[in-house]
Amino acid sequence: MKSQDETLEDWCRALLQAFELEDVEVDVNEVLALAGVAAHSVVRPAAPLTTFIAGFAAGMATGSGQAPDAVSMQAALGVARALAVDYAAVDPTAAGQSGSAASEPVRTDHSSGPSTNSGTTSA
Numbered sequence: 001m002k003s004q005d006e007t008l009e010d011w012c013r014a015l016l017q018a019f020e021l022e023d024v025e026v027d028v029n030e031v032l033a034l035a036g037v038a039a040h041s042v043v044r045p046a047a048p049l050t051t052f053i054a055g056f057a058a059g060m061a062t063g064s065g066q067a068p069d070a071v072s073m074q075a076a077l078g079v080a081r082a083l084a085v086d087y088a089a090v091d092p093t094a095a096g097q098s099g100s101a102a103s104e105p106v107r108t109d110h111s112s113g114p115s116t117n118s119g120t121t122s123a
Contacts, residue, residue, distance in 0.1 A: 008032075024069055031055075034077050034084075041088035054080040 038050035
């Protein structure tokens with residue numbers, strides 16, 4: 001029987017292969033750590049949302065030529081982690097809220113907010 005870590009690594013490889021991204025290195029533990037920070041600093045459902053958006057931002061940064069894969073991923077993970085921690089500091093009740101959707105709309109414009117092009121390369 002496979003361990004959870006082996007299963008996650010296999011799943012990650014299968015996803016990368018399905019998206020024809022076999023050459024992309026994913027630090028599964030780093031992604032899971034970000035999910036944990038988001039879940040405990042914001043609300044539990046923020047975990048998959050945060051990791052998806054960080055991954056999307058990293059892909060956009062790499063695709064636009066702003067930075068190579070590893071740098072883009074580390075920068076996006078770092079920005080998301082810092083934002084989640086700051087969110088908890090600003091709203092200490094956030095992690096204690098129920099999993100229901102927030103009443104305020106989510107900003108989708110790109111005029112302000114964190115950028116993966118911040119030069120941050122480590123967590």
